[in-house]
Amino acid sequence: MKRGMLDRLNADRENKRPVALVSETGAGSQTLVYEDEQTSGEELPQEVLSQARAALANDRSEAVENGGKQYFIQVHNPPLRLFIIGAVHITQPLAQIASLAGYGVTVIDPRRAFADSERFPGIEVSTEWPDDVLGRAAPDRRTAIVTLTHDPKIDDPALESILASEVFYIGSLGSNRTHGKRLVRLHEKGFSEQQTGRIHGPVGLNIGAKSPAEIAISIMAEITEARRMAAASGGA
Amino acid sequence: MTARQDDILKTAAAWRDAGQQVALATVITTWGSSPRPVGSQLVVDGEGHFEGSVSGGCIEGAVIEAANGAMESGKPAILEFGVSDEQAWEVGLACGGNVQVYVEKVE
Incomplete structure (x- = not known):
């Protein structure tokens, strides 16, 4: 994980902003996905983006596959x-x-x-x-x-x-x-x-x-x- | 999602600030009666100190070893432990579950 991404994730959590961290587990590239249209980091397939937003809504982290790659969606919702x-x-x-x-x-x-x-x-x-x-x-x-x-x-x-x-x-x-x-x-x-x-x-x-x-x-x-x-x- | 996980990511940042090498391990899939849920995390420093848990104790040793590898190579790794895995028996995943753990370096 890039240091800047960790800091941004920690800041979002501090500010109680719901965010999902999506990791492509092969290369390790990562993206922060928010409830609205915003993202930060690597570009993601549209389907994975939708899955990340659904994971936020369902409050449930999960691993998904897309185009032969595995992505882990980690939900960081405020308490x-x-x-x-x-x-x-x-x-x-x-x-x-x-x-x-x-x-x-x-x-x-x-x-x-x-x-x-x-x-x-x-x-x-x-x-x-x-x-x-x-x-x-x-x-x-x-x-x-x-x-x-x-x-x-x-x-x-x-x-x-x-x-x-x-x-x-x-x-x-x-x-x-x-x-x-x-x-x-x-x-x-x-x-x-x-x-x-x-x-x-x-x-x-x-x-x-x-x-x-x-x-x-x-x-x-x-x-x-x-x-x-x-x-x-x-x-x- | 818990206060405890808050601490893991903050600990990772604090340890990096202190000049330590740092890696994170995260449970990404589970089957059966795995003791820790998806999303559980562990943070490790270059000297093998760690906080958090990914299994309740039975696979932490192997995860920390992989974390050291990730710190050296900079490459992430996926570890699998389960009843069908020889290594799982060696490290003693007695819980009858199956877990995938993602290990990555914090740059």
Whole structure:
């Protein structure tokens, strides 16, 4: 690998820019392929380019053959992140399931009695206000956000801070009635129906979930659907 | 895709900055019950120090040897280890899997 390519790859990773490194394993020539039209390095067959972009979307590195040559496509996607607003009962299984599914999880709850890190072993827990944490975290297209407190004082600032962002999933716990009132509040604050339409509420796939762990599974299933089905239809 | 891999590529850059010869080894294909997934990486310096893993321990020795070869020749290599491969038994790929490892010099 050329030194310049390694530095560029490291810089892209630092900047959380999705990139695939394609290596022709015979001669060792290499190309960086981005989601948009851009590439950097050796020219690649069109088919390999398409395969590299598909690999980025599917989040899966793979070796392919083309014209008698072998290419290895290594996907360097920024980490998946899940921010959970509210250190409530459902949060415990949800944080665990999301970690298993490969997400970096942050639990945010300004109520210190809830946000006791002993209840969330191995998970980042913040007692700051959600809009402060989210403002710094720069949520991107590989970020999901779930609000679970039911408390407008805590949930609403979180939603307001990310409704205009590129996050791929927003979910809010609450009945249809609670969610209806939430939408009214957000519209009064000037958010459009198109923006608030991105919120999955009531949160989670309808699988009849009752216990906190089951509700966590329904939420994680909905997040997975949002991520994978969008990729399958050509989105991020 | 993991924090650990972040470290591998950053380590490669840092070791080059320190004037070391550096090679990277990457798992590019797996069959069966291979212990490390595609994309797993190992970085090696000219003195045989390494970080990361491509197999959980059983083929690292052979990979480091090939990495030294790549540092000297500047040419990449593909190593194959598996149950059908005599060498795999010698180096002890006991996991019953089959892996292809791409080894390249960092210039």
